[in-house]
Amino acid sequence: MNKRVPVPVNPPHPGRRRFLKGTVAAGALLGANLSGFGTSFASSGPQGGPVTLMDPGSQQKFVNPLPIPPRIYATSDSPLTIPIGATAQWMGLVDAQGTQLRTPVYGLGVAGQFTTPGPTIIARQNETVHVNWQNQLPDDRPHLLPVDTGMHIPDVNSPDGQFSAQKPVVIHLHGGHSEAESDGNPLAWYTQGYQSTGPEFAKQEYQYDNTQEAMGAWYHDHTVGMTRLNVHAGLHGMYLIKDDNEQRLIDNDILPSDHHMIDISITDALFDDQGQLYYPGWHGQPINPITQKAIQDSWPNPSILDEFFGNFILVNGMVWPKMDVEANKYRFRLLNASSSRTYVLEFENKMPFYQLGSDGGFLDKPVQLTQLVISPAERMDVLVDFTQAAGSQIILRNHGPEIPFRGFVDPADPANATKLVYNEDGERSISDGHGGLAPIASPDNTGVIMRFDVAEASDAIPAQAAQFTETVPLRTPYQPIARDNVAVVRQLIVYPQDDDLGRELNLLGTPESGSVFFMDPVTENVALNTTEVWEVYNATASGHPIHVHQVQFEVIDRQEFDWEFTPREQPLMNTGRTFEGATIELQGVKGDRVLPQPNEQGRKDTVIALPGQVTRIIAHFDLPGEYVWHCHIITHEDYDMMRKFVVT
Structure with a gap:
């Protein structure tokens, strides 16, 4: 066995829903080790008594x-x-x-x-x-x-x-x-x-x-x-x-050095009035103030709930922090580590920024944005130039929904690639009863991420900072996954169900298998060193961030589709109980294919499968063994929206 050696560590840097109808379209190191948490530790656990949520x-x-x-x-x-x-x-x-x-x-x-x-x-x-x-x-x-x-x-x-x-x-x-x-x-x-x-x-x-x-x-x-x-x-x-x-790129001052590369991990949480994490599940304790879904007496105690949304936003483990930055360019490595929440990020002053890369690495060239959609488990590599913001305070806001994300591309207007569509009337907030689909994050709490306090300008600002544009090549020309030798095109379906107790149960499957569980027989058997296209048909009312292990895939396109939903009785895992499962007959696609967003056109491992649409991805599988693919709304993943695939 290799000898363990000291690990080099750098110093801290300064500074219930139904399915759609088939025709619907930082400072110091954190924390300290403690030998125990005291009697208040289990306030949301089995010994927990009454709980008061923190406002x-x-x-x-x-x-x-x-x-x-x-x-x-x-x-x-x-x-x-x-x-x-x-x-x-x-x-x-x-x-x-x-x-x-x-x-x-x-x-x-x-x-x-x-x-x-x-x-x-x-x-x-x-x-x-x-x-x-x-x-x-x-x-x-x-x-x-x-x-x-x-x-x-x-x-x-x-x-x-x-x-x-x-x-x-x-x-x-x-x-x-x-x-x-x-x-x-x-x-x-x-x-x-x-x-x-x-x-x-x-x-x-x-x-x-x-x-x-x-x-x-x-x-x-x-x-x-x-x-x-x-x-x-x-x-x-x-x-x-x-x-x-x-x-x-760093040596040529196209990108900032690691000293100006900042990790930003965004999560949401609920707390009780003692500052402890609160996770709904126990009978008799408060319901989630955002989802407002009560735990039924007939459910287990405790019980899983279909999603989790918190009313506190944390960045790197700190609620609504601030960061002192120079009037300079910074590279932010963004991660959405939240359970269910998709963020739509925008600087309060509408300041533009550049996305350099996504899950699997650099894009060919930067993409200029003023708004960025990041779903659970996605990572975005962005460059922000604070040169013109010297001496100001800039709040990073979130315009994302308080339910799972439901769409950002208008199929009637694919050229307007960054337009967000939450409601039938195109508004980004609940209107007066007309097509309101997604309550937007509260501007007082979940709509706020953090603040950047920009120092006054200094002579240390490199000239290149103000010259960074979308024409800057970030890599050698991208070599797309070859599409002339696709071995298999798989049709995979996101099935909407409830279990026998009335709890939401999203499942995966195929047209042939119907809705199936994680431990049901494998349906995705992949030959080693082959390329496949996976078509993920989402028949639910929400977007699901689909993650495939092992590979970095490419998003081909999205398209609306029609289907026929047929209920069926099937076993509920190995519980001895049954529930109303389903099969779905695909009845064809409709409308135009919508190409991926400009900042989705690189390598990815997580993609939002939008409701009522088929999302097509292509991947090359070059490692043997058993892996999994699943929804990364992790409450969905845990119950039981995950499937094995085997590469042989």
């Missing part, structure tokens, strides 16, 4: 500096051990007296501390990195958040059913081109000291070969039936790959 209006905005996660520069000769544990972290919350409230979370460790988000790991192209994600979660207290034990979850001895002892985890490198054994299979979970392991657990030390070009991935927990809980509790962080081309 987001009780907290000041733009007071605390944006924290910058520590960075680990990984190398092939220095295997990493990243501990996973419990801590209490200050997230910017205070009580009525102004006393800081520390929030119990799960974090990832570096330099003797656990933080959420965890450290940003920076690797080089084609340099293999080994990581041992070491589970140190405590075995003397219940899980931080309420676990619905009636679902497909790890088979771990848990006397009270709430994982008061062993707590399973498994880390997935999202966006990684990883061998199957290191991919973070949801059934490859393990507990502290590997006391218990999942049926597909394969190895303790994961291998990442980093064969992609420069890109921004992220890592997060992927435990079957518990991903929403472990990620929301804090188990996620960024993973960046660098290459010679990126260094060339």
Whole structure:
């Protein structure tokens, strides 16, 4: 076994819905390790009594500096051990007296501390990195958040059913081109000291070969039936790959140096009045103030809910922070780490910015935007030039909906590629009863992300900063995935259902299989080293961010379609119960094909499958083994909107 060596760490940087009708179209390191959280730890757990939710209006905005996660520069000769544990972290919350409230979370460790988000790991192209994600979660207290034990979850001895002892985890490198054994299979979970392991657990030390070009991935927990809980509790962080081309752009002052490259991970949350994370699920406790969905008496206690939306916005684990920036250009590595929320980001002054890349790396050339749609699990690499904003304060706002995203392209106006369509009348807010489909984020809380305080101009500003345009080449000409040798075109369907208790249950499947569960027989058997087109037909009323493991795909287009929905009785997993499943007969497409947005025209691993539309993607599968594809609204993924695919 390779000898463990110290890990280099950089200093902190300054500074219920129904289906559609078939004809409808930062400062210092975060946190500190604590031996226990005290009697208030389990306020949203099995011992929790009455809960009072914290009012987001009780907290000041733009007071605390944006924290910058520590960075680990990984190398092939220095295997990493990243501990996973419990801590209490200050997230910017205070009580009525102004006393800081520390929030119990799960974090990832570096330099003797656990933080959420965890450290940003920076690797080089084609340099293999080994990581041992070491589970140190405590075995003397219940899980931080309420676990619905009636679902497909790890088979771990848990006397009270709430994982008061062993707590399973498994880390997935999202966006990684990883061998199957290191991919973070949801059934490859393990507990502290590997006391218990999942049926597909394969190895303790994961291998990442980093064969992609420069890109921004992220890592997060992927435990079957518990991903929403472990990620929301804090188990996620960024993973960046660098290459010679990126260094060339930096050396030629086309891109800022790493000192002006800032990781920005956006999440939403609910808190109780003690500053603890609140996750609805237990009977008799408050419902989610945004979704307003009550837990029925006939449901399990606790129960999963179909989505989670919080009324607090956090950036790098801090509620509504501010960041002091120079009158200069900055590169922001954006990540939407939220469970269900899609953000539509825009500077309050309508200032333009450039998107440099998406999930899988650089675009050919920058795309100038004033508004950016980023769905759960997507990453965006953007350049913001504050040169002309010297001495000002600029708020980054969110115009996204308070429900899962439902569309941003008007098929009647495809040329207007950045137009957002939430309502039939084209307005971005609820109108007076006319076609209102999506309540927009509140301008007082969820519509606000953070603020940038720009310093006065200085002579240190490079001349190139003001000259950056959409004509700047970012890479050698993009070589699209060859479309003249497609082995298979698959038709995949997003099925809308409710389970036998009336809880929303979105499932995946094919026209032949009908709606199926994660552990039903595999329908996506892929031949090694072949290219396939996947057509994802979304028959639900919401957009779903679809993520495919192993590959970086390309978005071909989207198009409206017609279908016939036929209910059928089928088993509900292995519960011995039945529910009303479905089959869908596809009846053809209609209207024009809508090309991907300009900033979707690179390599991606997550794409929004819009309601009433087929979303076509193309991918080349060159690694053997068992992988998964799923919706990245992770409440959907956990129950049970995930399927295996096997490459042989």
